[in-house]
Amino acid sequence: MRLQKAALAVCLVLTLLLTGAPPAAGSLARGYNGLAATPPMGWNNYNAYGLDVTAALIEQTADAMVSSGMRDAGYLYVNIDDGWMAATRDADGDLRADPTRFPDGIAAVADYVHARGLKLGIYSDAGLKTCGGFPGSLGHETADAAKFAAWGVDYVKYDNCFAGPGCDQTSCANGTAAPAQDRYAPMRDALLSTGRPIVFSICNWGTENAARWAAGYGNLWRTTGDISPTYASMLSIFQQTVGQGRYAGPYGWNDPDMLQIGNGMTATEDRTEMSLWAMLAAPLIAGNNLADATPATIALFTNRAVIAVDQDPLGVAATVVSAAGGLYVLTRPLANGDVAVALFNSTDTAATMSTTVPAGTVTDLWTGTTAGSVGASVPAHGTMLYRVIPSA
Known part of the structure; x- marks a missing residue:
């Protein structure tokens, strides 16, 4: 089975090289948009800062990614998580950035990040609201995707809260959630229709057997609930993910959530997480205060030999x-x-x-x-x- 998967991956790479284009939208083959041939690498603010995200933080982190050597080691995406939006859409129904947190808007932040050889990611939700209670994209997929592309966004993390009327952040005891596939497909298609290369990260926490179908919908998909900065959480997420390697490979990756390195585990446990995520062929998305990271933490993130395992082009997980x-x-x-x-x-x-x-x-x-x-x-x-x- 692993040999068959490797052969399929090689065929997909050859198809892209020979035709110059990915398979049609909606294809169940990995690589429908031609992006993420290897697991994405970057940073996300949520683990260290929660909803407290600002333009200044994103720009400061972009500078730190350059000065620390992380950019040159392959960490390219600077991802804004939940909390960037204003509490309501504008008079035209469009998403807008919080004017205090992002006084010059998202496009200005994208320009700052791009000028440093990095790429910008942003967050939205496949439900009525984000997990933090801000406007979700359900029913607004085309307009929101166009807005992201116009701002210069390169990566979209798409969450799974408030998935239908009567649903709260994590459950629908008083309502019925639309199936995840029915909610993720419109944003997939909307992002493709913009013509801008945008990595699509599915964050439905591994529910509804996501790994079994998500390759036709996104470039990476969460396999579990959220990770915490504890050894017990990291171990549980590894154990839940390690058996799902057969569903992933080039252009579509199992995502055991962002790294908690530098957020309170021991140095031994931090090294274990980096090692295991590399063996899982997982995205390497740092989630710490990068500007104040210790040299030891940066050394873990930037070990080129370990990164080479994670980024191996065959893409077969351990x-x-x-x-x-x-x-x-x-x-x-x-x-x-x-x-x-x-x-x-x-x-x-x-x-x-x-x-x-x-x-x-x-x-x-x-x-x-x-x-x-x-x-x-x-x-x-x-x-x-x-x-x-x-x-x-």
């Missing part, structure tokens, strides 16, 4: 070789014939772990050292990440 006693061995095939291997100790005590790999060169991707085998004493909540180059 599978679990074994997980006895909470000791996970994960492997991931890479495009050039190499293999990525992770030893993840999910338990609360250190453990000696090892696995058999093909003969060849073994590199520890966090230290850069080489060894003849894959094995180590792995700390509690820790992960060792290796790249194996098989002998010729």
